[in-house]
Amino acid sequence: MADLPPRVDIHEEGPREGFQIEPGPIPTADKIALIEALAETGLRHIQVASFVNTRLVPGWADAEAVVGGFKPREGVHYSALWFNENGMSRALAFRDRLTMTGSISLAASNAFSIKNLNRGHAENLDAMRRQTAVHLKAGIPVTRVGVMAAFGCNYQGDITPAQVVQTVADGMAVAAEHGCTITDVSLADTMGWATPIRIERGIAAVRERWPDVRIGLHLHDTRGLAVANAHAGLKLGVSKFDTTVGGLGGCPFAGQKGAAGNICTEELVLLCEEMGIATGVDLDALIEVGRMAERIVGHVLPSELIHAGSLDAFRRKAA
Amino acid sequence: MADLPPRVDIHEEGPREGFQIEPGPIPTADKIALIEALAETGLRHIQVASFVNTRLVPGWADAEAVVGGFKPREGVHYSALWFNENGMSRALAFRDRLTMTGSISLAASNAFSIKNLNRGHAENLDAMRRQTAVHLKAGIPVTRVGVMAAFGCNYQGDITPAQVVQTVADGMAVAAEHGCTITDVSLADTMGWATPIRIERGIAAVRERWPDVRIGLHLHDTRGLAVANAHAGLKLGVSKFDTTVGGLGGCPFAGQKGAAGNICTEELVLLCEEMGIATGVDLDALIEVGRMAERIVGHVLPSELIHAGSLDAFRRKAA
Numbered sequence: 001m002a003d004l005p006p007r008v009d010i011h012e013e014g015p016r017e018g019f020q021i022e023p024g025p026i027p028t029a030d031k032i033a034l035i036e037a038l039a040e041t042g043l044r045h046i047q048v049a050s051f052v053n054t055r056l057v058p059g060w061a062d063a064e065a066v067v068g069g070f071k072p073r074e075g076v077h078y079s080a081l082w083f084n085e086n087g088m089s090r091a092l093a094f095r096d097r098l099t100m101t102g103s104i105s106l107a108a109s110n111a112f113s114i115k116n117l118n119r120g121h122a123e124n125l126d127a128m129r130r131q132t133a134v135h136l137k138a139g140i141p142v143t144r145v146g147v148m149a150a151f152g153c154n155y156q157g158d159i160t161p162a163q164v165v166q167t168v169a170d171g172m173a174v175a176a177e178h179g180c181t182i183t184d185v186s187l188a189d190t191m192g193w194a195t196p197i198r199i200e201r202g203i204a205a206v207r208e209r210w211p212d213v214r215i216g217l218h219l220h221d222t223r224g225l226a227v228a229n230a231h232a233g234l235k236l237g238v239s240k241f242d243t244t245v246g247g248l249g250g251c252p253f254a255g256q257k258g259a260a261g262n263i264c265t266e267e268l269v270l271l272c273e274e275m276g277i278a279t280g281v282d283l284d285a286l287i288e289v290g291r292m293a294e295r296i297v298g299h300v301l302p303s304e305l306i307h308a309g310s311l312d313a314f315r316r317k318a319a
Numbered sequence: 320m321a322d323l324p325p326r327v328d329i330h331e332e333g334p335r336e337g338f339q340i341e342p343g344p345i346p347t348a349d350k351i352a353l354i355e356a357l358a359e360t361g362l363r364h365i366q367v368a369s370f371v372n373t374r375l376v377p378g379w380a381d382a383e384a385v386v387g388g389f390k391p392r393e394g395v396h397y398s399a400l401w402f403n404e405n406g407m408s409r410a411l412a413f414r415d416r417l418t419m420t421g422s423i424s425l426a427a428s429n430a431f432s433i434k435n436l437n438r439g440h441a442e443n444l445d446a447m448r449r450q451t452a453v454h455l456k457a458g459i460p461v462t463r464v465g466v467m468a469a470f471g472c473n474y475q476g477d478i479t480p481a482q483v484v485q486t487v488a489d490g491m492a493v494a495a496e497h498g499c500t501i502t503d504v505s506l507a508d509t510m511g512w513a514t515p516i517r518i519e520r521g522i523a524a525v526r527e528r529w530p531d532v533r534i535g536l537h538l539h540d541t542r543g544l545a546v547a548n549a550h551a552g553l554k555l556g557v558s559k560f561d562t563t564v565g566g567l568g569g570c571p572f573a574g575q576k577g578a579a580g581n582i583c584t585e586e587l588v589l590l591c592e593e594m595g596i597a598t599g600v601d602l603d604a605l606i607e608v609g610r611m612a613e614r615i616v617g618h619v620l621p622s623e624l625i626h627a628g629s630l631d632a633f634r635r636k637a638a
Contacts, residue, residue: 111637152630157637192627195593196550223630224586224623228547231515260627267543274514304543304621308511308579311471311542318430318476 005239007278009045011216012038012265014293015066016047016081018248020059022297028062030296032070037289038245039073042281043265047079048098051087067094085134092138102135102142104128104171104182108163109153112190116148125170132178144184145171146218150202152193159193161205168206184214184240189229192222192260196232203236216240221247221302222260227267234277243268246290247302264303266290270310283310324558326597330364330535331357331584333612334385335400337567339369339378341616347381349615351389356608357564358392361600362584366398367417370406386413404453411457421454421461423447423490423501427482428472431509435467444489451497463503464490465537469521471512478512480524487525503533503559508548511541511579515551522555535559540566540621541579546586553596562587565609566621583622585609589629602629 015035019026035048048070054061067080077099080091091098106128107113110121117124135142147167152159168185175182187202194202203215217233219226219241230241247261266286269279290306334354338345354367367389373380386399396418401407410417425447426432429440436443451461466486471478487504494501506521513521522534536552538545538560549560566580588600609625619626 153637154633155637157634192623193630195590197594221623222627223589224546224583225590227543228550228590231547231550260623264543270542271514271544271547275516302623304511304540304579308541311512314473315476318472318474 003237004234004275004277005237007280008234008239008241008268008272010043010265010268010279010281011045011047011079011240011242012043012245013047013242013262014038014244014246014248014265016050017244017262018246018293018297020050020057021249022059024298025059026296028065028069031062031066034245034289034293034296035066035070035078036073037292038286039076041285041289042279043286044075044280045077045079047081049080051080051082051090064090064093067091067098072097085131088134088138088140100140101144102132102140103144103146103186104132104142104174105146105148106167106171107148107153107190108159108167109149109156111155112149112153115155121167121170125174128171128174129177132174132180136178136180142175142178142180143182144186145175145182146186146188147171148188148190149193150187151189151195151198152191154191161201164202165205165209168210172210182213184216185210186216186218186240186242188218188242189220189222189226190218192220192225194219194229195225196228199229199232200236203233203238207236214240216242218242219263220260221263226263227271230263230268231271234272234275241268245286245303246293246306248293248297261302264290264305266303266305270305274311284313322556323553323594323596324556326599327553327558327560327587327591328364329362329584329587329598329600330366330398330559330561331362331564332366332561332581333357333563333565333567333584335366335369336563336581337565337612337616339376340568341378343617344378345615347384347388350381350385353564353608353612353615354385354389354397355392356611357605358395360604360608361598362605363394363599364396364398366400368399370399370401370409383409383412386410386417391416404450407453407457407459419459420463421451421459422463422465422505423451423461423493424465424467425486425490426467426472426509427478427486428468428475430474431468431472434474440486440489444493447490447493448496451493451499455497455499461494461497461499462501463505464494464501465505465507466490467507467509468512469506470508470514470517471510473510480520483521484524484528487529491529501532503535504529505535505537505559505561507537507561508539508541508545509537511539511544513538513548514544515547518548518551519555522552522557526555533559535561537561538582539579540582545582546590549582549587550590553591553594560587564605564622565612565625567612567616580621583609583624585622585624589624593630603632 243265562584
């Protein structure tokens with residue numbers, strides 16, 4: 001257990017990730033209320049919106065209203081997502097309240113790149129070259145390489161650690177061309193192929209090549225292994241995780257089975273706190289926010305913990 | 320990873336555990352169909368019914384019809400649950416088709432013992448003395464000590480490994496009084512307090528005292544950590560798990576939040592098979608049975624995997 005991190009940084013993506021898949025429009029005021037409630041729990045990183053094509057993603061037609069509408073809390077970093085120059089420009093209008101950093105986003109699976117981004121890996125690298133130039137020109141630092149499908153792919157099957165290393169290396173090369181220093185590599189289990197062993201091997205391979213880079217995990221609970229995978233990461237010292245409160249983004253209704261949720265923020269917090277790893281988060285407050293998220297979307301969320309309550313709540317009652 | 324077991328024995332408890340909490344009566348024919356379908360997946364241990372007070376548990380009023388009605392499959396061990404002599408007698412009528420073994424069932428939490436069994440630990444030990452005598456007289460071997468609330472308790476709070484060891488020792492003493500040899504100790508996370516660290520410490524403590532006993536884990540996914548806990552057990556060589564297909568016994572509807580499901584059989588199978596641990600189970604067939612269980616209960620079950628599909632199914636498509 002020598003490698004357990006003393007504390008973890010949790011990047012809450014519930015507001016951004018959670019609402020775009022909901023069938024009904026979520027009122028802007030509810031999105032803002034959720035963001036403000038999350039900031040009260042001790043979370044320090046909250047992704048609040050997507051600046052995407054509003055015709056394709058009508059759930060984020062109100063991105064400007066949300067990002068301009070919430071009351072920022074001191075010490076909390078708010079971020080947003082964008083995929084092109086237009087989205088970036090929309091985000092830049094809120095530069096005073098958003099922490100803006102640029103990513104070089106790649107997929108370890110060429111098949112996924114084609115299916116999801118509509119361009120193969122080589123073409124995507126070119127797009128990332130252009131995007132990096134645009135980011136730097138706008139004064140947005142590019143410090144992160146993200147690897148989607150880092151542990152397997154529905155269209156390509158298994159992904160090897162060597163493929164992940166090659167993908168990261170390709171991203172590092174783009175960064176180097178532009179004189180950027182990459183401090184963070186994010187490995188995303190986009191389609192729920194990770195297992196603890198694959199997490200261990202993937203991290204070991206990336207860390208061997210880039211020992212000074214900070215590795216983050218973006219895990220989906222597609223097949224129920226997300227918490228076990230996070231635990232494997234923690235034991236290797238991983239200290240940065242993307243999560244969603246309540247498991248927002250997932251949905252227990254079989255009709256929407258494509259929407260596999262991220263690892264639940266509160267379940268990761270429970271795991272960490274019970275292992276002596278600091279999160280800075282008030283778990284009971286976070287559980288209440290998870291219940292609030294459930295009321296907002298109007299259906300049960302995947303999180304078990306928001307239904308069961310924290311251990312500390314029972315400890316207090318038992319004492 | 321040297322301690323990973325080469326194979327695990329999975330004790331499927333879905334038919335017994337899953338139906339008693341459902342609000343509507345489940346037709347006997349559906350229970351039988353599920354049992355027979357489970358036996359076709361390669362599972363070798365299936366708990367098929369509870370011989371309990373039919374007034375208190377109307378969902379098992381048809382225990383005799385179920386146990387007498389399914390077509391046994393060669394090589395599969397079918398078991399049932401009972402809590403008193405009357406239940407045992409009802410089970411004995413099906414001795415030709417049931418594998419009957421006796422347990423000494425204790426709780427590591429005195430408060431839970433009082434709440435759940437309506438008797439404290441000392442009184443429960445007396446009850447287990449009487450029950451062990453009854454079992455032996457009926458020719459039922461008593462080979463197992465079960466410890467409920469082995470990792471924590473909603474009424475008493477944290478449970479230490481020392482308390483677990485003491486509880487097992489008390490059960491071992493009852494067995495010794497009757498000349499029984501205990502081969503199996505089952506540690507149950509009855510209320511979802513386990514974490515990987517607590518699993519490691521609990522197992523280490525029991526194993527240090529009784530190095531030759533086989534330890535099994537009965538895990539509930541009350542707070543989302545069940546798979547991580549199972550993984551911690553596997554890494555310590557635990558090779559016996561109680562599970563329920565689909566996570567039967569749990570329910571995603573907040574109104575029934577007391578009903579936290581067991582770890583899903585298929586998620587444990589996925590974890591094991593992807594780690595190279597044999598289960599003997601055809602995962603795709605099991606996922607189909609999980610979907611069948613969902614149709615039978617008429618609502619979505621907690622399992623993520625039955626909604627997402629196996630990795631092998633995608634591997635075949637990708638190949």
